[in-house]
Amino acid sequence: MIRPIKIIPLLFLLLTAVAGKSQDVNILLAKVKFNIDKVYDYKASARMITNVSFLKVPDADVKVYFKKPNKLKIKNEKGISFVPKGAVSINLNNILSGGKYTAIDAGKDKIGNTIVRVVKLLPEDDNADVVLSTVYIDEAALLIRRAKTTTRTNGSYQLEMSYGNYASYGLPDKIIFTFDTKDYKLPKGVTFDFDDGTQNNRTAADKAKTKNGSAEITFHNYLINKGVEDAVFK
Amino acid sequence: MALIINVNHLSKKFNDTYAVNDLSFTVNEGDIYGFLGQNGAGKSTTIRMLLTLIQPSSGIIEMFGKKLSTHRSEILKEVGAVIEKPDLYKYLSAYENLSIFAKMSGIKVTRQLLMNQLQMVNLQDRAKDTVKTFSQGMKQRLGIAVALVHNPALIILDEPTNGLDPQGIADIRNLIIRLSRELGKTILISSHLLSEIELIANRMIIIHKGKKMVEGNVADLLDPAHTLVEIETLNNTEAAALLQQSTWAPFLLPKNQLQLMMNKTAVPQLINDLVTMGVQLLSVNSSHSLENYFLSLTTQSGNVEAFTN
Amino acid sequence: MWKLLQIELFKISKRPRTYIAFIAVAAIVFIFQFAFKADGQSYMDLMLQSVKDTFSFDRVQAINGYFMCYIILNTLLIQIPILIALIAADSISGEANMGTLRLLISKPISRTQIILVKFAAATIFTIFLLLWMAITALFLSLLIFGAGDMLVFRSKGDESQILLITRDDIMWRYYAAFAYATVALTVIAALSLLLSIFAENSIGPIIATVCIVIVCTIISNINVPVIDKNVKPFLFTSYLVGWKGFFYIGTDIDGKTIKGSLENWPAIRKSLLILIAHIFILVSAAVVVFKKKDILS
Numbered sequence: 089m090i091r092p093i094k095i096i097p098l099l100f101l102l103l104t105a106v107a108g109k110s111q112d113v114n115i116l117l118a119k120v121k122f123n124i125d126k127v128y129d130y131k132a133s134a135r136m137i138t139n140v141s142f143l144k145v146p147d148a149d150v151k152v153y154f155k156k157p158n159k160l161k162i163k164n165e166k167g168i169s170f171v172p173k174g175a176v177s178i179n180l181n182n183i184l185s186g187g188k189y190t191a192i193d194a195g196k197d198k199i200g201n202t203i204v205r206v207v208k209l210l211p212e213d214d215n216a217d218v219v220l221s222t223v224y225i226d227e228a229a230l231l232i233r234r235a236k237t238t239t240r241t242n243g244s245y246q247l248e249m250s251y252g253n254y255a256s257y258g259l260p261d262k263i264i265f266t267f268d269t270k271d272y273k274l275p276k277g278v279t280f281d282f283d284d285g286t287q288n289n290r291t292a293a294d295k296a297k298t299k300n301g302s303a304e305i306t307f308h309n310y311l312i313n314k315g316v317e318d319a320v321f322k
Numbered sequence: 323m324a325l326i327i328n329v330n331h332l333s334k335k336f337n338d339t340y341a342v343n344d345l346s347f348t349v350n351e352g353d354i355y356g357f358l359g360q361n362g363a364g365k366s367t368t369i370r371m372l373l374t375l376i377q378p379s380s381g382i383i384e385m386f387g388k389k390l391s392t393h394r395s396e397i398l399k400e401v402g403a404v405i406e407k408p409d410l411y412k413y414l415s416a417y418e419n420l421s422i423f424a425k426m427s428g429i430k431v432t433r434q435l436l437m438n439q440l441q442m443v444n445l446q447d448r449a450k451d452t453v454k455t456f457s458q459g460m461k462q463r464l465g466i467a468v469a470l471v472h473n474p475a476l477i478i479l480d481e482p483t484n485g486l487d488p489q490g491i492a493d494i495r496n497l498i499i500r501l502s503r504e505l506g507k508t509i510l511i512s513s514h515l516l517s518e519i520e521l522i523a524n525r526m527i528i529i530h531k532g533k534k535m536v537e538g539n540v541a542d543l544l545d546p547a548h549t550l551v552e553i554e555t556l557n558n559t560e561a562a563a564l565l566q567q568s569t570w571a572p573f574l575l576p577k578n579q580l581q582l583m584m585n586k587t588a589v590p591q592l593i594n595d596l597v598t599m600g601v602q603l604l605s606v607n608s609s610h611s612l613e614n615y616f617l618s619l620t621t622q623s624g625n626v627e628a629f630t631n
Numbered sequence: 632m633w634k635l636l637q638i639e640l641f642k643i644s645k646r647p648r649t650y651i652a653f654i655a656v657a658a659i660v661f662i663f664q665f666a667f668k669a670d671g672q673s674y675m676d677l678m679l680q681s682v683k684d685t686f687s688f689d690r691v692q693a694i695n696g697y698f699m700c701y702i703i704l705n706t707l708l709i710q711i712p713i714l715i716a717l718i719a720a721d722s723i724s725g726e727a728n729m730g731t732l733r734l735l736i737s738k739p740i741s742r743t744q745i746i747l748v749k750f751a752a753a754t755i756f757t758i759f760l761l762l763w764m765a766i767t768a769l770f771l772s773l774l775i776f777g778a779g780d781m782l783v784f785r786s787k788g789d790e791s792q793i794l795l796i797t798r799d800d801i802m803w804r805y806y807a808a809f810a811y812a813t814v815a816l817t818v819i820a821a822l823s824l825l826l827s828i829f830a831e832n833s834i835g836p837i838i839a840t841v842c843i844v845i846v847c848t849i850i851s852n853i854n855v856p857v858i859d860k861n862v863k864p865f866l867f868t869s870y871l872v873g874w875k876g877f878f879y880i881g882t883d884i885d886g887k888t889i890k891g892s893l894e895n896w897p898a899i900r901k902s903l904l905i906l907i908a909h910i911f912i913l914v915s916a917a918v919v920v921f922k923k924k925d926i927l928s
Contacts, residue, residue: 139885142682145795146888167780167797168693170686242684273681274784274791282875282902301685336925373737375926398739405737409730413645422638426738468734 113193113207119230123258124180129155129316130259133308136162136169140301142272143170152307154179159321162305172303174245174267180232180258188212194222199233199248202226217241231255243268254310262306269301324351325387326476326508327372332381334367334532341367343532345381349476349510349525354502356523356540357512364532365512366406369480372510373403385476399428402474404482408465412454416445416464419453420471427472436471443467443497459490466497477501479511483518491518498522520544546586549608553580556602564599635744639752643718649756652714653763659710660767663703664775667694674702678784679793696773697781697801701878703768704808711812712819712844713837714760719753719823720836723921727928728832736926746824746918753820754813761813769805783878796880800890808874811899814906815871819844821913822867828921831928844868867909873902 132152138145148169153161160179162171194206204224211218217239224234231251238244245267249260327349334342342364349355359365370376372383374394383390385397410419417436424431440446443463453461462482469477479498483491499522501507513519519526520540527537536543555561562579565571570592573582582592589608596603643649667674671694676683723746726732735745781801783794796804819840826836847868850858863869876899881892893899 137885137887139887141886142790142792143795144792144880144882144886144888146797146890164689168688168782168795170688170793170795173685173687267685269685270681272791272793274786275677275680282872282879370733370926373733375733375736377923377925395739395741398737401737403734403737405733407730409734411642411645411731412729413647414642418641418645422642423734423738425634425638426735426740428739 113191113205116205116225116227116230117191117207120225120232120258123230123256126313127154127156127257127259128313129153130257130310130312131314131316132259132310134162135306135308136164136171137304137306138170138172138301139304140170140269143301145170150305152305153316153320155316155318155321159318161321163320172245172265172267172269172301174239174242175265175303175305180235189221197224199224199226202233204233229255231258254307254312257310257312259310259312260307262304264302264304266300266302268299270299325349326351326353326385327355327510328384329368329372330382330384332368332371332383333379334364334371334376335379340532342371342378342529345529345532345534347527347534347537349508351508352502352506353508353510353525354498354523355508355510356519356526357510357529358514358516358519358526359512359529360514363514363529365514365529366480367532368529369403369405369478369510369512372478373401373405374398375405399472400475401478402469402472402476403478403480404462404465404469405478405480406484408461408468410453410461410464410468413452415450415452416440416456416467417449419464420468423468424471427474429472439467439471440464442470458485459487459493462486462490462494466494470501475508477507477509479509481512481514483513483515495522547584549584549586549589551582551584551589551592552605552607553582553596553601554604554606555580555596556604561596561601564601565596568595568599570595632744632748635740635748636751636755639748640755643752643756648717648721652717652756652760655710655714656760656764657767659706660703660764660771663706663768664699664772667699667702668775682793692779693782694776695779695781696769696776697778697796697798697805699772699776700769700805701781701783703772704764704812704874711760711764711816713841715753715757715816715819716823716837716840718756719820720827720840721833722749722753722824722827724827724830724833724836727830727926730928732926732928742922743918746914746921750821750824750914750917753824754817757816757820758813761809761816765805765809781878783875783880785875785879794878794880795888796878797890800880803891804877807877811874811877811903814903814910815873818867818871818906818909818913821910821917825913825917825920828917828924867906870902870906873899873906876902 130153132154134150134152136148136150138148148164149166150169150171151163151165153159153163158179160175162169162175164171189209189211192208192210194208197204197206205227207223207225209221209223219238219240221238222236223232225231226233229251231249232247233249235247235249236244237246245265248264248266250262251259252261254261325348327347329345329347332342332345333340345364345368357365357368367376371378372385372390374390386400388397390397411422414422417440420436420439421431424436437446437449440449443466445460445464445467448456448460453464456464462485466479466482469479482494482498486494495518498509498511502509502522511519511523523540525538526540526543528535553561553565558580565574565579565582570582570584573584575581575583584592586608589606593603593606675693679686723732726735736742778798780798781796783796785792785794822843823836823840826839827833830836847866848871851863851866851869876895877893879894880888881894882888
């Protein structure tokens with residue numbers, strides 16, 4: 089058994105260490121943001137693969153539009169696509185917006201073979217929807233590899249990003265967006281369905297998994313800072 | 323003369339009741355054969371068996387020398403029928419109705435043929451009108467046109483004058499006579515009115531409760547030998563008892579002991595004997611119309627032997 | 632036989648009641664189209680209530696001709712059997728009622744032929760009714776609402792699903808679905824025909840057909856394991872909605888739809904065979920019963 093009296097000095101030591109590093113973290117964030125801020129708007133073609141248990145959809149070719157400060161729209165011009173509402177946050181500007189947060193260095197981690205710096209961002213505004221964001225920054229490339237966000241109303245979501253040609257703008261080639269989703273419930277009595285005897289065979293564990301959905305967006309090409317009409321965001 | 327219809331021991335049982343019971347009769351080529359009986363006597367059931375609407379419980383029907391059960395289609399090509407009411411497709415015109423049934427009879431249908439047929443029943447001007455606008459008489463005439471359109475050798479008419487006015491009845495009667503005389507058709511006509519049959523039929527059968535009462539030539543059945551004599555006395559019971567013990571007993575109708583079926587020429591002898599026996603006569607009525615004959619048979623059933631022996 | 636069928640079709644075409652079915656179908660379709668043109672969003676919102684916070688999608692595109700036709704075909708189950716019964720249940724009983732059955736049977740046509748021709752005519756009527764449905768519900772809807780990807784809302788066991796079929800993968804499904812519906816409704820026609828032999832006016836068999844369909848449909852939709860296993864497989868109504876199987880698109884293990892695929896073709900095929908067996912049994916029964924029947928009308 090560890091006595092509380094011995095833990096308190098240990099915590100104190102840890103916290104001072106964090107405070108000491110926060111200065112570095114803010115600089116790191118500023119550098120990252122500098123890259124991102126170079127983008128005023130973009131238009132990109134992308135392929136979206138949605139993975140939600142109750143949604144049976146094909147891969148969709150979509151257009152992604154962005155305009156500063158935080159307008160983002162994912163559009164399927166040829167058909168219908170279910171776009172997760174939280175997907176707006178694939179715009180990293182949203183996470184880092186305004187710099188009105190307290191950044192806490194949470195040490196280092198590893199994503200694949202890359203060592204990343206973990207930074208927790210606590211919004212200064214107590215009423216903000218975002219409660220906590222955690223970003224995983226590749227310090228060498230000054231790119232955010234992963235972001236986890238917890239919100240008050242929309243559950244939490246996570247972004248995994250990989251970069252390629254547009255890394256200099258802080259724009260990823262591929263984003264895997266994971267989000268919370270409720271089960272889909274069809275209103276009772278609106279359809280008579282054909283019971284073809286197909287069993288779901290889902291275990292309780294499977295059902296628990298369905299609480300998460302993901303959308304994988306792979307960008308083909310970006311048209312950066314070429315101007316985007318406001319109308320597309322309506 | 324060829325046998326057109328030969329019915330042998332035909333019976334039809336519905337549940338436990340015989341609608342037709344061991345009925346046998348024959349219709350010859352060229353006959354106008356009267357099929358008589360009260361409503362419910364089994365006429366329609368018999369006719370329906372002839373037309374395969376009803377399956378017989380037992381017995382054999384032969385038509386044109388072939389068994390109906392095995393040569394149905396072949397036989398029915400040669401039969402035209404109006405069964406009870408001349409019901410047709412009300413929403414179709416006279417011409418369309420005629421055309422449909424002609425095609426079903428398997429003949430080649432031409433406009434000329436159909437119009438001729440309508441002309442024969444005097445409906446050529448109403449060819450395009452729907453049947454629902456027709457009077458009962460017009461429907462009946464169209465029904466006959468339908469029965470005749472495929473030029474059948476045998477025509478079966480079930481109560482063809484039902485519901486018609488006197489003129490309508492006369493028209494049908496004339497048509498039947500014409501069909502028989504001019505076209506040589508064999509006709510089986512059923513009716514509950516003997517007066518109808520009396521005027522046109524050469525042979526007839528009377529059935530009652532599914533059983534044959536009598537079959538024969540109309541002329542024979544109108545013979546004075548078959549006169550119905552009714553006696554009225556002061557004491558009917560005593561008179562009946564006396565007759566029962568006399569030589570007149572075989573001529574008494576079983577249900578009414580004061581009715582005799584006998585030769586009209588013997589009536590004076592009967593009166594004489596009654597007086598001798600001390601019967602106080604009030605009246606003696608004799609009638610030889612087929613109508614009375616029919617009535618007496620059917621109102622006092624069970625007297626087959628008296629006339630068939 | 633062909634001549635008899637022509638006669639039968641001619642008779643059906645001349646009857647005013649035949650067109651009631653076509654007018655009714657057009658009316659149902661137009662009402663749906665009008666309602667969805669006016670306020671289709673509300674329906675979409677209702678269907679997507681439980682996920683409206685999680686997802687956004689283009690509602691205008693979702694209400695298109697293909698989706699409309701699917702929604703309209705959903706009513707097939709309740710409405711169309713009545714309309715089929717209106718004609719098929721009249722096949723024999725109507726003739727009996729009019730008095731023409733006597734004449735019909737006294738013609739040199741076998742009773743088997745009469746039943747087969749009546750059945751063929753009822754089937755052709757069913758096909759025409761469904762063609763009319765395809766014209767109004769599918770092609771007219773496509774004209775009014777345009778084409779687009781199609782959403783299918785489905786409850787599967789205790790969960791619900793949203794399926795998305797891309798526009799270039801839909802038409803063949805409709806052709807298959809209409810073909811399936813023809814077979815399914817032909818069962819109704821065969822049932823009506825059988826029932827019509829027993830009656831002397833068409834009201835009885837129409838009501839009897841509709842009652843059987845309604846009762847069996849209700850039982851088919853009771854979700855109790857005992858009924859699921861022991862009763863449902865034997866009710867033809869359990870297979871009436873099998874046309875929907877053509878819109879249950881197949882998916883890979885990740886839940887991604889596979890273009891041109893069906894989730895469970897063997898189940899559809901089995902349903903189809905069961906329905907065809909029903910038709911065969913009902914028509915055979917009709918022939919047997921009719922051959923033995925004494926015509927007393």
